[in-house]
Amino acid sequence: MAPLPYWRLSGFYLFYFALLGATAPYLALYFHHLGFSSARIGELVAIPMLMRCVAPNLWGWLGDYTGRRLLIVRLGALCTLLSFSLILVSKSYGWLALVMALHAFFWHAVLPQFEVITFAHLRQQPERYSQIRLWGSIGFILAVVILGRLFEWLDLDIYPAAVLVIMAGIVLCSLWVPGAQPSSQGRNALVGGFIQQLRSPGVLAFYACVALMQMSHGPYYTFLTLHLEDLGYSRGVIGLLWALGVVAEVLMFLAMRRILLTFSVRKVLMVSFVLAALRWLMLGSFAEYLWVLLLAQLLHAATFGSFHACAMTFVQRSFGPGQQGQGQALYATLAGIGGAIGALYAGYSWNTLGPTITFSMASAAALAAAVIIATRLQEDRP
Numbered sequence: 192m193a194p195l196p197y198w199r200l201s202g203f204y205l206f207y208f209a210l211l212g213a214t215a216p217y218l219a220l221y222f223h224h225l226g227f228s229s230a231r232i233g234e235l236v237a238i239p240m241l242m243r244c245v246a247p248n249l250w251g252w253l254g255d256y257t258g259r260r261l262l263i264v265r266l267g268a269l270c271t272l273l274s275f276s277l278i279l280v281s282k283s284y285g286w287l288a289l290v291m292a293l294h295a296f297f298w299h300a301v302l303p304q305f306e307v308i309t310f311a312h313l314r315q316q317p318e319r320y321s322q323i324r325l326w327g328s329i330g331f332i333l334a335v336v337i338l339g340r341l342f343e344w345l346d347l348d349i350y351p352a353a354v355l356v357i358m359a360g361i362v363l364c365s366l367w368v369p370g371a372q373p374s375s376q377g378r379n380a381l382v383g384g385f386i387q388q389l390r391s392p393g394v395l396a397f398y399a400c401v402a403l404m405q406m407s408h409g410p411y412y413t414f415l416t417l418h419l420e421d422l423g424y425s426r427g428v429i430g431l432l433w434a435l436g437v438v439a440e441v442l443m444f445l446a447m448r449r450i451l452l453t454f455s456v457r458k459v460l461m462v463s464f465v466l467a468a469l470r471w472l473m474l475g476s477f478a479e480y481l482w483v484l485l486l487a488q489l490l491h492a493a494t495f496g497s498f499h500a501c502a503m504t505f506v507q508r509s510f511g512p513g514q515q516g517q518g519q520a521l522y523a524t525l526a527g528i529g530g531a532i533g534a535l536y537a538g539y540s541w542n543t544l545g546p547t548i549t550f551s552m553a554s555a556a557a558l559a560a561a562v563i564i565a566t567r568l569q570e571d572r573p
Contacts, residue, residue: 195319199368200309201326206360207302208327212334213354215412216433217342220426223417224347225282233538236413238288239295240405240534243527250300251520255513260304261370267300268365272358278351299527301361303519310507310515311371317507321500325444328496332434332441339430385514389521394509396567397502400464401522402529403560404498407467407553409533410546411474418546422479432484436491443496456501456508457568463501464561466493468554475550494557 222232250267254260275294280286313319338353389395419429450459473487502522510518533553540549 195312196369197323199364200312200323203305203361203364203368204324204327205330205333206357206364207305207330209330209334210298210354210357210361212331212433212437213338213357215331216335216416216430217338217350219413220342220416220420221347221350222287224350227284229414229417229541230538231284233413233534233536233541235284235287235291237531237534237538238291239298240527240531242292242295243299243523243530245524246296246299247303247520247523247527248517251303251516251518251523254304254307254516258372260308260372260516261365261368263304264301264308264368265362265365267297267304268358268362270297271301272355272362275351275358276355299523301365303523304516305368306503306519307515308368308371312369317504319448320503321444321447324500324503325441328437328441328444331437335430335433335437339427339433343425343427385510385517388510388514388518391509393568396563397505397509398521398525400460400560400563401502402525402532403556403563404464404467404494405526405529406533406536407471407529407556407560408494409530409535410537410541410549410553411471412530413534413537414541414546414549415474418474418478419484432488435485436488436495439489439492440496443492444500447497447500450497451500451504456505457564459497459501460505460564460568461561463493463498464557464564466490467498467557468561470494471550471554471557475547475554478546 219232219236222235227235250263254263271294274297275290277293278287278290309320309323310317313323334357341349341353416426416429416433419432420426424432467490470487470490470493473483473490477483478487506518506522507515533556536552537549540552
């Protein structure tokens with residue numbers, strides 16, 4: 192058995208999620224800096240999420256059919272860099288909408304295929320996934336802290352250049368990663384087998400909960416930075432608060448191997464959704480109290496860390512070797528639909544209903560997912 196290319200896989204995750212660390216906290220802030228209203232900001236942030244409804248399924252089918260997953264990852268990374276560089280041409284709403292759509296079409300081709308490559312390298316030890324994925328969380332932390340400080344010292348006009356540097360890192364790391372395929376990949380019956388697995392008990396319920404979880408994150412990813420600025424927190428402190436959440440996520444990833452050997456995926460998912468509902472209430476109503484804000488950010492360990500690790504395990508268990516790309520793509524698609532709805536409703540409700548009601552709607556979505564998991568997902572043995 193070939194040795195696990197741990198550092199090459201980890202390096203890719205580090206830069207990929209550093210890009211998320213540059214966009215999740217600061218993209219809306221950049222659009223606000225350009226003078227757009229909250230509704231327009233919500234629309235611009237929703238566009239990349241909407242592209243997750245299209246791109247992952249197309250690239251996932253192509254990856255399963257051709258088996259050329261690493262080529263798709265490399266081309267997707269390069270085209271992401273080239274298309275986002277168009278942001279340097281114009282800052283009009285229409286042009287920015289085009290840039291958001293174009294770069295996201297390629298960006299969302301990358302991760303589902305890379306997840307399949309990672310699990311193919313892991314072979315008989317999929318529980319080690321979280322030990323590799325935690326480097327993505329470290330990349331996120333580095334991005335939010337460094338950029339938070341940078342934007343205190345320099346103007347936000349440097350934001351596009353900072354994002355392009357990170358995208359270049361993704362391209363370079365994709366060239367360093369060795370390819371791998373799931374064992375006994377079957378091209379014949381790719382579609383039939385995939386549809387059949389979707390009809391398995393609890394699978395569709397799981398995917399519905401993926402959409403609800405991402406929808407509940409809409410106000411968080413779109414307006415948390417602006418919300419905290421309005422409450423008087425500095426950009427440097429806001430960056431540290433984002434980083435704190437991801438530190439908690441890293442610690443959770445380190446513990447997930449033992450947790451999944453002890454508790455079922457169903458139980459961990461239920462707890463993750465309940466804690467998400469609590470977290471959004473805290474952020475919407477009590478974020479002016481620093482201790483509440485710190486506790487809410489620590490709950491990122493559940494709302495993303497344990498949720499994502501369990502979700503990847505569920506997808507890996509639910510689909511055969513020739514269906515993994517489509518399974519990951521559907522996960523990305525439902526996450527995109529939920530995230531887009533979350534960003535849109537947050538954008539339209541933020542100024543009219545206020546942060547408390549907006550985050551309360553997010554809490555209701557997470558609680559609904561907990562009920563669905565409790566009633567529709569079968570108990571699995573750890």
